[in-house]
Amino acid sequence: MLEVIWLIPAFPLAGFLLILLFGRRLGDPKAGYLAATMVLASFVVAVGAFFDLRTMPAEERQHVEVLFSWVPVSSLHIDMAFLADPLSLTMCLFVTGVGFLIHLYAVGYMHGDPKFSKFFLYMNLFVTSMVVLVLGENLLVTFLGWEGVGTCSYFLISFWHTRDSAATAGKKAFITNRVGDWGVMLAMFWSFQAIGSVSYSALNGAAESGALARSTATAIAMLLFVGAVGKSAQLPLYLWLPDAMEGPTPVSALIHAATMVTAGVFLMTRVSPVLEASAVWAPQVIAWIGALTALFAASIAVAQNDIKKVLAYSTVSQLGYMFLAIGSGAYVAAIFHMVTHAFFKALLFLGAGSVIHGMHHEQDMRRMGQIRRYMPITAGTFIVGWLAIAGVPPFAGFWSKDEILLFVLADNIALYVIGIVTALLTAYYMTRQVIMVFFGEAKWESHAEEHGAHGEFKPHESPPIMLIPLVVLAGLAIVGGLIQLPSFGWVPSGAQHQLENWTEPVIEFAEADIAGTWADGHKLILIGIAVASGLIGIALAWLVYQRKRFRPVEPQLLEEGWKYDQTVSAFMGGPGRKAFEAVAWFDSAVVDGAVHGVARLVRGSAGEIRKAQTGNVRNYAGIVGVGVVLLLAWFVIFRGVM
């Protein structure tokens, strides 16, 4: 199957083209089934390729499939080529696998939407771009996918563009991501300048052999990290992700939780030898940004009331964990957490979507409660996801989080403490959410009229096509930990470190060696601490929200996300939103945050320069004359006389 690796992006691309041509004729739900089938076909190919690669010895586990010579110009030679290796196939497997389940779910969720087939058009294009991103053999192919997923994300966030907030959120995502893209492009040029190639094998090879100067490696790694920070929503560029929840829920699950946002983590893993060859401070920067993002976002999640916003901040926080792992040299753990996170976070988002669906588009958790009686399957699967993210053994999240914390402790104890506090907060806010939505008191009855329900308003369980993906994902969230069990006495040795053995050829150069450290010798104590922090978080939330022993602590400051968004707006944009809205109509086209500020800055200065454009020929001649004088001054005085 390795020779036909190109089929993985080809299937969803075909789906995209078919829906583009016949989408309207296929309609609801056939277009959705077509899209889902295409992703399933990709998944099958990926599984086949996985088994092919699996049978090979570790050092040969790599296959490059060149499709055509893309940019062949003397010194610059770039192929349109795909690289099948353990890392890219692991990514492909969960992108297409989880992607298929979410497509299936979306057939039910989007039922009745007037733009049904257009939705699946974008979804298939997204899957195509995403697998191109992970399969790329060089930075340019990856960048192609990188831009593609960004574009699809933008289209899908503003899918319901008639809502003002959705259109704004889409633009915010687009522009924030451009900041990151800029880093990736510079890294690409730098790489070409330094080693004359942008292919990963050449770049990583140069890093491993020491041919890449330390300063160059640092620059490339840090520039790529800028891209990763934008795409994976880390501090200070995380702003767009919570707003991205304006998109339909399957989009949040697929793009803004399971796949696209992990692209940054993937990219850093892909160039791990470069990171290893760079200055000592580079991984530390990554680890600290990851840890601070994890803590910061978790603290905000504690006070959110929108069911999807909690999960959004939780995603930012979990991505922070992955970067913490990367900065600590725990690449396997980062991939491991990426996979398990894809399972349980997709599950949680789809569960939330199911609740929203059953509650007639209500997203405020303060108007929910007791829903488990009406939506038992959704509730059951959501609870599995909750236990997984809270780090309760033996659910998947426990194993991956534990592995990260193990490596972090071996690296830096301060980061470990932040990690443990974040784990406690995670358990706390997820328990809060579960209680507010599924337990507690039913608060929706008093709001029934607002939903336009005549007579009795009751939440209803979702159709089977939405529940099947939930059940499958719940199964994966339970057993996902099996792919990388730690080495304990009672774990059969054949089942230990599966993921590490599999990805060894990709990460062996950069993976930190923690054998012999205190942390490695005391794994049981660490597990105890991790489990305890999770259970304490759950217990605290239980006491506060279920038993009501304490008053909930939800300061306004946290609800507003530490006022970070507002601060950026105020700092970049001056006297605040109201003043902006009054200025001109296109100010309202560019609302919020940094976007606002930049636009205002540009507009302000442009307005001044614009005044020179009077339409008066005499003024124009004057401006040309000034240019002439300056040029003559340069040539005659500076270059000629002096």
Added chain:
Amino acid sequence: MIAQDDVFLAPDVEWYHLSPIIALVSGALLLLVVGALTPRWPRGLYAYVAALTAAVAGALALLQWNDVTDNGVSTLVGGALAFDTFAQMITITICAATFLVALVTDDELRRAGKDGPEVYALFLIAATGGVVMGSANDLILLFLGLETLSLALYVLAASDRERPTSRESGIKYFVLGGFASAFFLYGIALVYGGTQSTNIGEIITSFQTSVLLDGKDTLVLAGIALLIVGLGFKVAAVPFHVWTPDVYQGAPTNVTAFMASVGKAAAFAAILRVLVIALPFHRDDWRPAIWVLAVLSLVVGSVLAVVQTDVKRMLAYSSISHAGFILVGVEAAGHDAGERVLGDGMPSVLTYLLLYSVLTVGSFAVVALVARSNGGDTSLDAFKGLAARRPTLALALTIFLLAQAGVPLTSGFIAKWGVIQAAVAEQSYAIAIIAMVAAVIAAYLYLRIMVSTWLEAGDDSTVREAVPMSTGLAITAAAAFTILIGVWPGWLLDAAQSVTTYAR
């Protein structure tokens, strides 16, 4: 005295090598003379003759390509014209753009009931001037080409006589253009004063052989400054761009398309001829000046484009920002001007010119169609709901805008990548970074037009745009080319890469 000079040796004229120019001139003459003497030709024939002429001239240049790569470069007509792949590439660019513009102009004129041979003849004359600029090996000849192009453009800008804005734009362009031409001519005079020649080959020889005396070089330096003013005006580089927004907006849209493509390509070819080929010994003098012009054009063009509300004016500013990008390539070429092995600067500029010419004609063609059905309205509001009325037209516009923004898989990405890569290869990191920031700012502008087209609902009263065949053909060809190069740029980049030796 005079008796001694009676033996005048006529230079050899290589008729075949001149055939693209001859084809363009004959086409223009045919339209002017025969067109004036015969009754009105059947519908569209004027346009097809012009398009055919451009196609033939382009094909002839293409045929001569292998001649150059096999037999090497040479000069024509006593060293007045250069015969090299550089000239061919510019000729092909100009002919391709003229071809597309002629198709777009066709129903523009017929619908207004103003069909006639004059406009097409002027297009062909302007194209001839452009080709001469791109092949000139003598500063005087280059000036002749420049004036041939410019005079035709002044008249074209004012050709929609009934619209006051068109007349105003023609006059403005003429006054300011004359101003700039004077500088250019004075620059030639000063360079002549310093080198005793206007022939590019002899200018180089003079620098190679002469020992610099005090003062003499200052003369040449002042000349270079004035040459840059004249050419900077033509390419619309800041601060010599002031005419651009008014003239682009006021001129008929098809003429704007012509100015943005042919005008720009010819002027940039002249910049390369004058600075990189003729004046490599002064590269450290003029490169910083180009650097500043590039940065100013990038920043001013991109930033001011964002605040416009008229699409034609937006595209005018965007063309200034594109000029900045091309200047980035010129700056890169300046690093190894005159060296035995040239860098990627020159090929990247030539590629950019070809790709941008096609793109910009395509964009303006769509604007022309939208404007026509709205009674000449080119504001952003006129584009609202275009996707609902004409989805394929909106798609074509989106392709062109994405390409102008430099999105991968379009020709615009290849163009921008080329110049930035050339700058990085010469270690001009600062300008590469500024160019990318400008691209990010400008991306917002294109996004705004796309949002209007796709997401905003139009007035119910807006008439559905008619897409006549010849314009549709031009738009389709341009869009197909944009995507083709984006997906499969190898062959073009290969061809551009072969532009490494120059006749002089």
